[in-house]
Structures are given as C-alpha cells and as structure tokens.
Amino acid sequence: MGMEEETLAADGSAHYRLRCGPEHEGGPGVAHGGWISGVFVEIVGHLAVQMEQLAVTGALSVTYRKPVPINRPLTARAWLAGKDGGKWTVEGSIHLASSGTELAHATALLVEREMSHYTRAREWLGREEAGSDGTA
Numbered sequence: 001m002g003m004e005e006e007t008l009a010a011d012g013s014a015h016y017r018l019r020c021g022p023e024h025e026g027g028p029g030v031a032h033g034g035w036i037s038g039v040f041v042e043i044v045g046h047l048a049v050q051m052e053q054l055a056v057t058g059a060l061s062v063t064y065r066k067p068v069p070i071n072r073p074l075t076a077r078a079w080l081a082g083k084d085g086g087k088w089t090v091e092g093s094i095h096l097a098s099s100g101t102e103l104a105h106a107t108a109l110l111v112e113r114e115m116s117h118y119t120r121a122r123e124w125l126g127r128e129e130a131g132s133d134g135t136a
C-alpha cells in the first residue's frame with residue numbers, strides 16, 4: 001500500500017510515511033479512491049494487531065476531502081477513538097506531508113475476533129457453495 005515507515009506514539013496512535021505510486025492512479029495525477037480506502041483498512045486493522053488483538057473491519061466510512069496526489073510524500077495516522085466491549089471505533093487520516101493538510105479521513109468499526117474466525121469463514125464458504133445451484 002505504499003507504506004514507507006511506521007512509528008508508534010506514546011499515546012498508542014500509529015503514524016506512517018507513505019506514498020501513492022502511479023499503479024494506483026485513479027485520475028490524472030491523483031490516487032484512486034480504492035487505494036485510499038485500502039490504506040485506511042490497513043492502518044486501522046494494524047492498530048488492533050499492535051494492541052495484540054485480532055479484529056476485522058465491520059464498517060468503514062471515508063471522507064475524501066482533497067484529491068490525493070500520486071508520487072508525493074504523504075503521512076497517515078490511526079488512533080483508537082472509543083471501545084464498547086468487543087467493538088472498537090478507530091479513526092484515521094491521510095495528510096499531504098509538505099503542508100500537513102488533511103486529504104482524507106476515516107472512521108472504522110473494528111470487531112474483535114479469534115483466529116477461529118477464519119476457520120468458520122472457510123466452513124461457511126463450504127456450506128454456501130454446496131448449497132448453490134450455480135445460477136446466482
């Protein structure tokens with residue numbers, strides 16, 4: 001996803017240096033929105049891993065404030081905004097490194113899981129495909 005450096009701050013927030021390469025260009029000179037969303041999924045999910053908790057993204061809301069330029073130094077951060085049992089609200093932002101201006105912001109709902117999440121996902125897929133008549 002173009003991450004170049006990650007640092008953890010004393011307050012638990014994660015800080016990144018990154019850059020969007022030309023392979024993720026979505027318009028002349030600017031990033032595809034899917035790359036921006038992908039960066040957010042990565043950094044909010046990684047925050048949970050850093051806190052030694054496996055969690056998956058249940059919902060993600062992205063506000064695209066300004067076009068994100070390709071081939072420019074960017075910064076990003078992710079931080080825990082709230083916790084309600086096994087549900088975490090994690091926020092993230094992406095900034096132009098040169099000015100610090102926020103280009104995009106995200107709010108994510110992470111749901112705590114055990115590793116059995118992936119076993120159950122495979123079992124669910126097996127049932128789903130066994131029950132399919134191939135017309136869907």
Ligand SMILES: CCCCC/C=C\C/C=C\C/C=C\C/C=C\CCCC(=O)SCCNC(=O)CCNC(=O)[C@H](O)C(C)(C)COP(=O)(O)OP(=O)(O)OC[C@H]1O[C@@H](n2cnc3c(N)ncnc32)[C@H](O)[C@@H]1OP(=O)(O)O
Nearest residue numbers: 041042043045046049052053054056057058059087109111
């Ligand atoms: C030491 C541990 C770490 C181990 C790490 C191991 C390997 C990791 C390796 C590398 C990782 C590296 C970096 C990580 C960086 C990025 C990771 C990317 C992660 C992803 O790329 S992730 C992919 C996209 N993601 C999905 O693939 C999820 C698909 N989806 C589901 O799997 C289910 O949909 C699920 C589980 C989300 C919910 O399933 P569910 O509903 O059955 O769960 P459950 O009942 O437990 O819900 C509990 C409470 O959350 C509420 N709730 C749930 N979803 C909600 C929603 N959308 N909105 C509002 N509330 C919601 C319920 O209402 C309930 O609320 P309440 O408790 O109040 O009733």
